[in-house]
Amino acid sequence: MITVQQLTxxxxxxxxxxxxxxxxGKGQIVGxxxxxxxxxxxxxxMLTCFLPPTSGSAAVAGFDVLEKPLEVKRxxxxxxxxxxxxAEMRTVEYxxxxxxxxxxxxxxxxxxxxxxxERCAIQDVKxxxxxKLSKGYRQRVGLAQAIIHNPDVLILDExxxxxxxxxxxxTRDLIKSLAGDHxxxxxxxxxxxxxxxxxxxxxxxxxxxxxxDSVNNLQNRARGxxxxxxxxxxxxxxxxSEIVQxxxxxxxxxxxxxxxxxxxxxxxxxxxxxxxxxxxxDVARTVVEAGWDLNELRSAAxxxxxxxxxxxxxxVEKVEPSASAAQTAAGKAKE
Amino acid sequence: MGNMWIICRKELRSYFVSPIAYLxxxxxxxxxxxxxxxxxxxxVYAGMEAQMRGGMFPMNLNEQVxxxxxxxxSVIGLFLIPMITMRLFAEEKRSGTIELLVTAPxxxxxxxxxxxxxxxxxxxxxxxxxxxxxxWLFRYGNPDWKPLAVAYLGLLLQAGALLAVGTxxxxxTRNQIVAGAATFGVCLLLWVLxxxxxxxxxxxxxxxxxxxxxxxxxPFAKGLLSIKDAVFYLTAIVLGLFLTARSLESLRWRx
Numbered sequence: 001m002i003t004v005q006q007l008t009x010x011x012x013x014x015x016x017x018x019x020x021x022x023x024x025g026k027g028q029i030v031g032x033x034x035x036x037x038x039x040x041x042x043x044x045x046m047l048t049c050f051l052p053p054t055s056g057s058a059a060v061a062g063f064d065v066l067e068k069p070l071e072v073k074r075x076x077x078x079x080x081x082x083x084x085x086x087a088e089m090r091t092v093e094y095x096x097x098x099x100x101x102x103x104x105x106x107x108x109x110x111x112x113x114x115x116x117x118e119r120c121a122i123q124d125v126k127x128x129x130x131x132k133l134s135k136g137y138r139q140r141v142g143l144a145q146a147i148i149h150n151p152d153v154l155i156l157d158e159x160x161x162x163x164x165x166x167x168x169x170x171t172r173d174l175i176k177s178l179a180g181d182h183x184x185x186x187x188x189x190x191x192x193x194x195x196x197x198x199x200x201x202x203x204x205x206x207x208x209x210x211x212x213d214s215v216n217n218l219q220n221r222a223r224g225x226x227x228x229x230x231x232x233x234x235x236x237x238x239x240x241s242e243i244v245q246x247x248x249x250x251x252x253x254x255x256x257x258x259x260x261x262x263x264x265x266x267x268x269x270x271x272x273x274x275x276x277x278x279x280x281x282d283v284a285r286t287v288v289e290a291g292w293d294l295n296e297l298r299s300a301a302x303x304x305x306x307x308x309x310x311x312x313x314x315x316v317e318k319v320e321p322s323a324s325a326a327q328t329a330a331g332k333a334k335e
Numbered sequence: 336m337g338n339m340w341i342i343c344r345k346e347l348r349s350y351f352v353s354p355i356a357y358l359x360x361x362x363x364x365x366x367x368x369x370x371x372x373x374x375x376x377x378x379v380y381a382g383m384e385a386q387m388r389g390g391m392f393p394m395n396l397n398e399q400v401x402x403x404x405x406x407x408x409s410v411i412g413l414f415l416i417p418m419i420t421m422r423l424f425a426e427e428k429r430s431g432t433i434e435l436l437v438t439a440p441x442x443x444x445x446x447x448x449x450x451x452x453x454x455x456x457x458x459x460x461x462x463x464x465x466x467x468x469x470x471w472l473f474r475y476g477n478p479d480w481k482p483l484a485v486a487y488l489g490l491l492l493q494a495g496a497l498l499a500v501g502t503x504x505x506x507x508t509r510n511q512i513v514a515g516a517a518t519f520g521v522c523l524l525l526w527v528l529x530x531x532x533x534x535x536x537x538x539x540x541x542x543x544x545x546x547x548x549x550x551x552x553x554p555f556a557k558g559l560l561s562i563k564d565a566v567f568y569l570t571a572i573v574l575g576l577f578l579t580a581r582s583l584e585s586l587r588w589r590x
Contacts, residue, residue, distance in 0.1 A: 050587060084435035086345075087430065098435065101439040
């Protein structure tokens with residue numbers, strides 16, 4: 001649905017977007033992730049034909065943004081960071097106006113207007129003046145405006161920014177419910193949002209592509225496949241960590257025991273299992289039966305957050321290529 | 336061009352839901368009403384004077400009332416036009432709605448023409464108010480309507496040119512005051528350029544006088560349909576709107 005190749009946007013002094021390439025299939029929700037100033041908005045603006053790329057190409061539904069901007073615009077619904085509302089208009093009047101400039105007429109227009117009013121739950125403010133609406137309602141009217149012409153692609157720039165937690169949840173649910181009919185790109189710098197709403201994630205930093213993968217894959221990489229951190233202490237005198245390690249290696253299902261550190265009479269190990277088999281119970285029993293104390297036993301999981309932080313560290317040079325990036329991140333967190 | 340009318344209607348609506356339109360119309364009506372009362376009063380006074388002397392002083396409503404009045408309208412226009420155009424693009428830029436217009440499947444030219452047309456219609460509405468005053472002249476006097484019609488055409492052409500310039504200047508900033516002040520400055524300059532020819536006859540002063548927006552209005556005020564001056568105004572309109580469209584496009588390259 002969306003093909004982006006070597007897309008670049010250069011300004012006089014800096015490069016906002018630097019040779020980004022990705023592809024997005026039909027019906028997907030894609031999270032566009034990056035710290036502030038990473039180039040998310042610039043990329044989105046190029047996709048919506050608001051900004052022309054300096055070099056490279058972007059195509060929506062097979063139409064190039066430079067060659068066929070009108071065709072692209074017809075297929076895109078765009079919600080900028082600040083919902084583009086006319087403060088003096090009333091909700092229905094606004095949606096009718098937007099519907100008209102997006103090519104809807106007559107019965108079609110009335111039908112779509114009624115539909116988006118219901119879909120975005122803004123029926124109760126339909127005769128209110130937009131300038132007096134609350135932030136949550138403004139956002140929803142903005143979303144209604146974006147979907148009124150039933151576009152193939154929805155581009156949402158930080159759709160939940162500045163909303164309260166309840167409104168954030170409502171907006172996310174709304175976005176998820178739209179996924180069936182539209183391909184959605186949403187930008188954000190809030191990670192849980194991506195985990196909760198998106199199937200695929202594109203991480204960019206300083207204008208460069210840092211990673212692109214499915215959310216599941218990234219999470220799996222992050223989790224370190226069932227590793228467990230164990231903290232063992234001894235009650236009488238210093239602990240012989242080699243003995244503990246040997247003992248732990250004998251636990252059924254354990255493939256590898258890594259000694260991490262020792263502090264006085266306690267030691268920390270990281271244990272990996274061969275399979276999905278839950279090894280925690282066996283590990284706990286072994287430690288206790290040997291007469292040691294089990295201070296802590298927890299999953300060695302790395303959150304998507306840590307991957308993100310790693311990927312978007314100041315120098316992006318080191319974390320290319322993207323595939324190994326997440327692994328490096330997960331690995332580093334384990335060490 | 337259907338999209339042009341959609342934009343135009345939207346602009347007209349926002350003129351009339353805000354106080355701008357009412358403020359402009361009432362200010363114009365009051366100022367013009369004062370001029371009208373003055374001009375007619377003087378005409379009546381001069382008429383009585385002539386009668387008392389017994390001489391047959393030639394009295395002509397067209398020459399002595401309508402012609403100075405339409406010239407006054409053209410000057411009042413210089414002051415009101417910046418207020419009409421200043422919000423056209425500056426406000427869209429400030430509120431971010433420009434992103435909606437630019438990413439909608441419509442052409443830039445349709446946006447530009449729609450906005451300019453809305454400004455023209457508001458100005459034409461102001462002229463309509465003067466028609467109420469002039470109607471009294473036709474009720475109690477017997478002026479010729481053709482020179483008046485030509486004068487109206489001239490006023491529309493002149494305003495069209497200044498509105499196009501104002502629309503262009505409004506695309507350059509997100510601050511309405513800046514847009515308005517710049518437009519006012521340009522309008523004023525285009526007016527006073529005419530004075531350059533008063534004491535100079537060199538080529539440059541003739542060129543400057545030619546650029547003055549008011550010199551081209553003289554024939555229309557007299558009731559002469561001057562093709563040459565109409566072409567001047569039309570050229571200015573096309574140039575102004577062309578610059579507006581280019582500037583709108585350049586927003587994307589620069590922002």
